[in-house]
Amino acid sequence: MSENAMSENATHLTPEQVEDPVRGYADLRTRDELPHAVLPGLTTPVRLVTRYADVKAALTEPRLIRDRTRIPGDADEAQASDAQDELLEAASAGLPAEYVKYFAGHLALFDGEEHAHRxxxxxxxxxxxRIAALRTFVERTADALVAEAEANGGTDLLGAFAYPLATQVICELIGVEERDRDQVCSWMRDFAFGDGSRAGEALVALVEYAKELIARRRAEPTEDLISALLDGDQLTEDDLIGIVFLLINTGITPPALFLAHAALALLDHPEQAARLHAAPELLPRAVPELLRYVSIVRIGATLYATEDVDFAGTALRRGESVTVALLAADHDPEEFGDGAGQLDVGREFGRGDGHLAFGHGAHYCIGAALGRLVTSVVLDRLFVRHDGLRLAVPRAELEFGHWPGDGFHLLRLPVRL
Incomplete structure (x- = not known):
């Protein structure tokens, strides 16, 4: 089938469709073959994997890889254009070309031994x-932000709470010194959040700061992550800077958005918020349940068939692209029953995570333990110790934005405490 024909016959997903992960994907889940779909804001169709079991299998299938250049033969004949290219182009638009390499070489885009080595x-x-040692810092930072919100009668739970918290945690983890923290946090915010107008300047400033910090830690190691990475001298400076941007890209905006969407989910389900408040012992169950329910990284990395292969009832051609829908998988009735679309803070999971919000297999999120820690602290402060958190505006007036390939996200979450 030609690319034009695939595009015409593909399901064009809308942000509104993604927002309803049970009904929005219901038809796609029942198809015998993986459907061709065009993700929100993109133009190139991909095979979309929506069933929980198939997504989990795709993330460990050795014949589905992330580095397109490793496909044997002339992959361009099999897949002339690529949704992943569209996403990378959108992410790097307007940024200084010589600095793009520091965040374009993302761990998610490598496979096998190269991925394991990196x-x-x-x-x-x-x-x-190291993660456990961060708990006191996370609690102290969250308490300060809650106190500020209480003094003001409310806050933007995304922009004035979740983003500062996530940014401060990354600064602490990396080892940004106290005297530099306000400035570095400001650069991180400009790079990771906002309208993008200052992203280029922030990228340059962060790279130059990272170089200075690495030089300091080579001379005088401390207990931070940069010092630990320097131990053994296995990484180049460019590798280290790339890791800094990996942490910025994955450790600020996704966690901040998740915390805001998790809070909104509880506000949308006041009976579940009341249940958690009344029974704090449910917190260890509420954390994975909200991770499942929200699944803030809704669409995973693009995968490519290394050969002609039958997968999930579909004959994939060599070079054909496949994308996993993590949010859809985490709301699959075949895995979670009739209550897949319901929030249940007492949900019992089996072994492992019980969800795919952190991915699966070799690319399982390195920061999963930190994410669980921060989520637990935030839920404790906002919903266990408080019972008066409420929206400061009518629910219908909440503003959402749309990113290419990943649907909808909150722009702000005004609340009162």
Missing amino acids: RAPLTRAFTAR
């Missing part, structure tokens, strides 16, 4: 001990 130093540095 990930290993970060995995060794991202220890359970």
Whole structure:
């Protein structure tokens, strides 16, 4: 089938359709073959995997890879254009070309031994001990933000609470020194959040600061992540800067948006918020349930068939692209029953996470433990210790934005405490 024909016959997903992950994907889940779909804001169709079992299988299938250049033969004959290219082009638009390499070489885009080699130093540095040691800092930062919100009678739970919290945590983890933190946090915010008008300047400033910080830690190591990564001298300066931007890209905006959407989910389900407040022992269940329910990274990385292969009832051609719909999988009635679309803070999960919000397999999110820690602290402060959190505007007046490929997201979340 030609690309034009695929595009014409494809399902064009809308942000509104993505917003209803049970009914929005219901037809796609029942098809015998993986459907061709065009993600919101894009033009190139991909095979979309929506069933939980198929998504989990795709993320561990060795014949589905992320680095398109490793496909044997002339992959361009099999797939002339690519949705992943569209997303990378949108992400780097307007940024200084010589600096784009620092965040374009994302771990999510590598496979096999190369991915394992690049990930290993970060995995060794991202220890359970280091994450556990951050709890006191996370609690202190969250308490300060709650106190400020209480003094003001309310806050923007996204822009004035979740973003500052996520940014401060990343600064602490990386090892940004106290005297530099306000400025570096400002650059991070400009790069990761906002209208993009200052993203280029922020990128340059962050790269130059990262170079200075790396030089300082080479001379005088501390207990931070940069110092741990320097131990053994396995990484180049460019590698280290790339890791800094990996942490900025994945450790600020997605967690901040998740915290805001998780809070909104509880505000939309006041009976569940009241249940959590009355039974704090449910917190260890509420955290994975909200991760499942929100699944803020709704669409995973593009995968490519290394050969002609049958997968999920579909004959994939060599080079054909496949994308996993994580939000759809986490609301699959085949996996979660008739209550898949319902928020249940007491939901019991089996072994493992019980959801795919952090991915699965070799690319499982390095920051998952940190994400669970921060989520637990925030839910405790906002919904266990408080019972008066409420929207400061009518629900219908909340503003949402749309990003290419990933649907909808909150722009702000005004609340009163």
